[in-house]
Amino acid sequence: xxxxxxxxxxxxxxxxxxxxxxxxxxxxxxxVTNPKGAHAIAxxxxxPVRIQIDGHVGYYCAxxxxxxxxxxxxxxxxxxxxxxxxxxxxxxxxxSQSAGASGHGGLLVIEGNAGPRCGISMKGVDIVVGGKTxxxxxxxxxxxxxxxCGDAGHDLxxxxxxxxxxxxxxxxSLGADCVEKxxxxxxxxxxxxxxxxxxxxxxxxxxxxxxxxRKLYHFRVDHADAY
Amino acid sequence: MCGIVxxxxxxxxxxxxxxxxxxxxxxxxxxRGPDSAGIAVYQAEPRGRASRVTAFHPDxxxxxxxxxxxxxxxxxxxxxxxxxxxxxVLEADHDVSGVTRGLTDLDPDxxxxxxxxxxxxxxxxxxxxxxxxxxxxxxxxxxxxIGHTRMATESDVTTGHSHPFIADDDVCLVHNGSLSNHNxxxxxxxxxxxxxxxxxxxxxxxxxxxHRLQQGSGLKEAxxxxxxxLDGFFTFAIGTRTGFAVLRDGFACKPAVLAExxxxxxxxxxxxxxxxxxxxxxxxxxxxxxxxxxxxTLGPGA
Numbered sequence: 001x002x003x004x005x006x007x008x009x010x011x012x013x014x015x016x017x018x019x020x021x022x023x024x025x026x027x028x029x030x031x032v033t034n035p036k037g038a039h040a041i042a043x044x045x046x047x048p049v050r051i052q053i054d055g056h057v058g059y060y061c062a063x064x065x066x067x068x069x070x071x072x073x074x075x076x077x078x079x080x081x082x083x084x085x086x087x088x089x090x091x092x093x094x095x096s097q098s099a100g101a102s103g104h105g106g107l108l109v110i111e112g113n114a115g116p117r118c119g120i121s122m123k124g125v126d127i128v129v130g131g132k133t134x135x136x137x138x139x140x141x142x143x144x145x146x147x148x149c150g151d152a153g154h155d156l157x158x159x160x161x162x163x164x165x166x167x168x169x170x171x172x173s174l175g176a177d178c179v180e181k182x183x184x185x186x187x188x189x190x191x192x193x194x195x196x197x198x199x200x201x202x203x204x205x206x207x208x209x210x211x212x213x214r215k216l217y218h219f220r221v222d223h224a225d226a227y
Numbered sequence: 228m229c230g231i232v233x234x235x236x237x238x239x240x241x242x243x244x245x246x247x248x249x250x251x252x253x254x255x256x257x258x259r260g261p262d263s264a265g266i267a268v269y270q271a272e273p274r275g276r277a278s279r280v281t282a283f284h285p286d287x288x289x290x291x292x293x294x295x296x297x298x299x300x301x302x303x304x305x306x307x308x309x310x311x312x313x314x315x316v317l318e319a320d321h322d323v324s325g326v327t328r329g330l331t332d333l334d335p336d337x338x339x340x341x342x343x344x345x346x347x348x349x350x351x352x353x354x355x356x357x358x359x360x361x362x363x364x365x366x367x368x369x370x371x372x373i374g375h376t377r378m379a380t381e382s383d384v385t386t387g388h389s390h391p392f393i394a395d396d397d398v399c400l401v402h403n404g405s406l407s408n409h410n411x412x413x414x415x416x417x418x419x420x421x422x423x424x425x426x427x428x429x430x431x432x433x434x435x436x437x438h439r440l441q442q443g444s445g446l447k448e449a450x451x452x453x454x455x456x457l458d459g460f461f462t463f464a465i466g467t468r469t470g471f472a473v474l475r476d477g478f479a480c481k482p483a484v485l486a487e488x489x490x491x492x493x494x495x496x497x498x499x500x501x502x503x504x505x506x507x508x509x510x511x512x513x514x515x516x517x518x519x520x521x522x523x524t525l526g527p528g529a
Contacts, residue, residue: 037499056498056512075512077497078482096482096514115514116479134479135517 002027007034011041018045018068037077042070048087062089065106081108084125097134100127103144109198116153119146122163128198136175138165147194149202157210161217165210166191168202177216177226183209229403230256230376230496231390231483233464234504235471235523238490239370246367250359252493252500253374257355259403259496260376263389264358265350267399267466270369272344273318276307280317280326281341281348283386284334291315294337298329312361314340316347323396338387338424343397345468350375350389370525371471373464375401382427392430394421394437397468402429403496404481406459432457436465450474450520462515464494472522479517486510492523 002021004014014032021027032053035041039058042051045068053061056074066085075093084103091099094112101117103125110118110127116134119127119141128147135153138146141163151169158175164187165178174180191204215223232252236242246268253266273279284291295308295317302325307318319326327339341348349362355376359365375390382388391399406412409428412435417423421434435456439449446467453474462481465472473494475483486493486501488510493501501507515521 036502037497056502058497058499075498094514097479116517135477 001029001031003031003033005033006036006038006041011038014041015043015045018042018049018051019047021049023047035074039077042068045070045087056093065089075112080110081106081125084108094131100125103127105144107197109200111200113150114148119144119163122146126194126197128194128200130198130200132169135172138163138178139175141165145190145194147191147198147207149200157212159216160210160212162212164190166194166207167210168206170208171210174210177213178210179213181209181211183207228259228378229390230259230500231374231401231403231462231464231494232256232496232500233371233373233401233466233471233473233492233494235371235492236369236490237492237523237526241490242370243368245369245372246363247365248504249367249372249374250364251503252495253364253376254355254359255500255502256374256376256496260378261354262379262384263350263352263377263386264355264375265348265377265389265391265401266362266364266372266374267341267346267348267391267393267401268364268367268369268372269345269397269466269468270347270367273307276305276318276320277344278319278321278323278326278342279344279347280319280323280330280339281314281346282317282330283314283338283340283350284336285313285386286336287313289313291317294330294333297333298326301333302326302329311349311363312351314349314351314362316341340386341393341399343393343395343468346393346397346399346466348391348393348399350391351386352384352389371466373399373401373466373471381405382425387425388427390429391466392427392433394430394433395440397466398433398437398440399466400429400433400436401464402432403462403483404460404476406431406457406461408458412456428459432461432463440467446470446472447520447522450522454518462496469525470522472520473515474520475515475517477517483515484512485515485521486512 030051035055037058043063046066048067058077060079062070069088071090076095081089082101084106086106090109097115100108111130113131114133118133118137120139122141124143132150138157142161149168152171154172155175156171157178215226295306299306304320390401406428409431462483
């Protein structure tokens with residue numbers, strides 16, 4: 001394992017080393033110390049390296065991730081794993097707003113709580129939150145799965161298109177065009193698989209499923225009351 | 228964007244190092260606000276003197292000593308003065324309004340930026356690193372402080388438009404965000420008898436809180452009323468002589484992190500501002516929930 005002390009090495013240099021290390025078989029595993037809330041740590045990775053970050057990070061950590069496995073042993077600022085394409089990003093602490101925003105693929109695990117707008121505009125990413133989420137999580141979600149083991153904040157799934165939302169606790173309120181749906185055997189099986197991949201032990205039978213009522217895809221005046 | 232920070236010391240033994248910790252916190256928020264920066268620092272009340280006023284004059288080398296001497300003659304009380312760059316902190320055995328009126332009568336170009344018994348306010352245009360050095364923030368002692376780095380969006384870049392805004396004796400506020408109903412609220416506050424120095428939206432929030440406090444509300448109640456009456460985006464940090472509070476609007480898009488240990492409470496727009504505080508590794512760290520007032524009060528005898 002290679003160690004980079006961010007107190008001595010800037011984020012740009014760290015990210016340059018992480019990207020160029022992908023072809024070096026001896027540099028597949030990294031430890032980053034002293035992140036101290038810096039932004040854009042391990043952003044833009046495209047190869048399957050493993051990175052552990054020892055402390056709290058700032059904005060957009062592991063943004064645009066492809067293939068890499070990034071573990072943050074602390075809390076995250078805004079937009080962790082925003083636009084993630086593939087790979088795994090795991091947050092041991094809490095994540096601030098817009099976690100996994102616009103993510104296309106891969107898995108984001110937040111073992112603690114997530115702030116507002118978790119999974120905003122998600123486009124295929126799977127997000128598993130061990131605790132609760134803030135308001136407007138899953139806003140305009142288009143594809144993928146958002147699993148919230150605790151409670152969800154107000155306006156869950158507002159203006160959602162086609163993602164699936166599973167909540168183990170209860171949502172404070174549902175957003176426009178978000179409705180509760182049946183939890184079928186197929187959905188319970190998918191949920192069990194997501195929880196297993198996230199490494200979170202919780203009874204899948206506790207969960208309820210939410211998704212789109214599909215009234216807001218296009219404006220239709222007879223659906224005006226759904227807004 | 229803007230950056231805001233606050234540091235409230237629960238352990239009086241740390242007061243001599245307030246400025247050292249606070250200047251590090253504020254300087255790290257420079258990228259969030261390159262236009263101006265400012266601090267309100269709550270210091271020990273002047274012994275035997277009823278008021279402390281911070282004033283600003285745009286002329287370099289302004290003769291604050293002669294202003295203080297003339298003010299002393301007119302008010303027939305001793306007036307102490309400490310000059311820091313183009314600001315001066317004046318202490319006098321006289322009520323606050325008499326001192327502030329006396330100063331602006333002496334020279335209409337003097338602008339009052341802080342007043343009360345405890346607070347001293349320094350704010351200026353330019354980079355936070357320069358401002359922290361210019362005013363010697365690192366050497367300041369006190370019980371608590373709030374600060375701001377400004378990226379101006381809705382009104383002019385001047386010292387007067389910089390934060391913190393003071394709205395009553397020792398009542399200061401810093402703001403990240405923008406208010407959408409400040410014109411209407413300013414009109415209402417003027418009809419309630421409040422006076423304004425600028426057209427800035429944050430000044431309206433500060434005057435609003437001061438107005439509620441004058442009406443007899445506690446700090447928590449004043450801010451809860453603000454949730455009903457202020458429309459817009461905001462994360463506020465507020466200081467009073469004995470209190471410190473943080474509040475975010477319901478949408479909570481303007482960032483905030485709180486950290487607390489047995490010795491201190493700290494707030495900042497981003498965690499990196501808190502990263503060098505002593506004992507931060509063991510601190511409770513959380514994001515303030517939307518529409519929840521977080522407040523702390525100095526212990527008795529503080």
